Amino acid sequence: QVQLQESGPGLVKPSGPLSLTCAVSGVSLGSDNWWSWVRQSPGQGLEWIGEIYHRGDTRYNPSLNNRAALFIDKSKNQFSLKLTAVTAADTAVYYCARISKSSQFDYWGQGTLVTVSS
Amino acid sequence: DIQLTQSPSTLSASVGDKVTITCRASQSVGTWLAWYQQKPGKAPNLLISKASTLESGVTSRFSGSGSGTEFTLTISSLQPHDFATYYCQQYNSGRTFGQGTKVEI
Numbered sequence: 001q002v003q004l005q006e007s008g009p010g011l012v013k014p015s016g017p018l019s020l021t022c023a024v025s026g027v028s029l030g031s032d033n034w035w036s037w038v039r040q041s042p043g044q045g046l047e048w049i050g051e052i053y054h055r056g057d058t059r060y061n062p063s064l065n066n067r068a069a070l071f072i073d074k075s076k077n078q079f080s081l082k083l084t085a086v087t088a089a090d091t092a093v094y095y096c097a098r099i100s101k102s103s104q105f106d107y108w109g110q111g112t113l114v115t116v117s118s
Numbered sequence: 119d120i121q122l123t124q125s126p127s128t129l130s131a132s133v134g135d136k137v138t139i140t141c142r143a144s145q146s147v148g149t150w151l152a153w154y155q156q157k158p159g160k161a162p163n164l165l166i167s168k169a170s171t172l173e174s175g176v177t178s179r180f181s182g183s184g185s186g187t188e189f190t191l192t193i194s195s196l197q198p199h200d201f202a203t204y205y206c207q208q209y210n211s212g213r214t215f216g217q218g219t220k221v222e223i
Binding site: 036045046047048051059061062063095097100102103104105106108109110111 | 162
């Protein structure tokens with residue numbers, strides 16, 4: 001059974017980097033899937049951040065102005081997100097998710113709340 | 119950037135009602151559109167892909183239709199566990215979500 005679990009600091013200072021990791025079990029990151037991060041600001045809708053393929057190919061949401069970077073570690077079967085120059089507007093629940101071969105988000109982590117505050 | 123606009127934002131309904139949610143895209147997305155259900159404190163759950171394909175394990179009370187710029191999600195007979203927020207999402211160009219429709223009692 002495919003499972004994803006986010007981890008990382010719950011509090012990040014403004015202007016700092018936000019770093020999260022998604023541990024994947026039940027399937028290899030080397031499989032033919034893209035792996036993604038999606039966030040949801042408190043009481044708001046969903047925003048796609050970006051996605052990564054096992055070869056290291058990446059795609060990002062242009063609205064993040066090159067602040068996001070995704071990395072993959074197949075040896076640990078995990079992938080990670082780094083978001084730079086964060087502000088209070090980056091406060092959100094961050095989800096990692098698998099993208100199915102037909103291109104939808106079919107498996108999700110439970111989400112982790114990251115608050116940007118001094 | 120493709121924008122998705124859902125209507126209504128909030129929908130009040132009763133158990134047994136048939137409800138319809140609309141999702142309009144700012145430009146054509148073909149049938150590259152999915153629908154998700156999200157309950158409070160939980161991750162979204164995929165209901166429908168490619169505009170009208172019901173995911174495995176999802177009740178047939180849910181159905182999707184549309185193509186191009188206009189799509190609908192219909193719940194044929196609302197059940198208590200259907201009260202949730204529903205999102206459309208396009209994957210024709212990048213990935214964007216609608217703002218959500220909250221279905222409440």
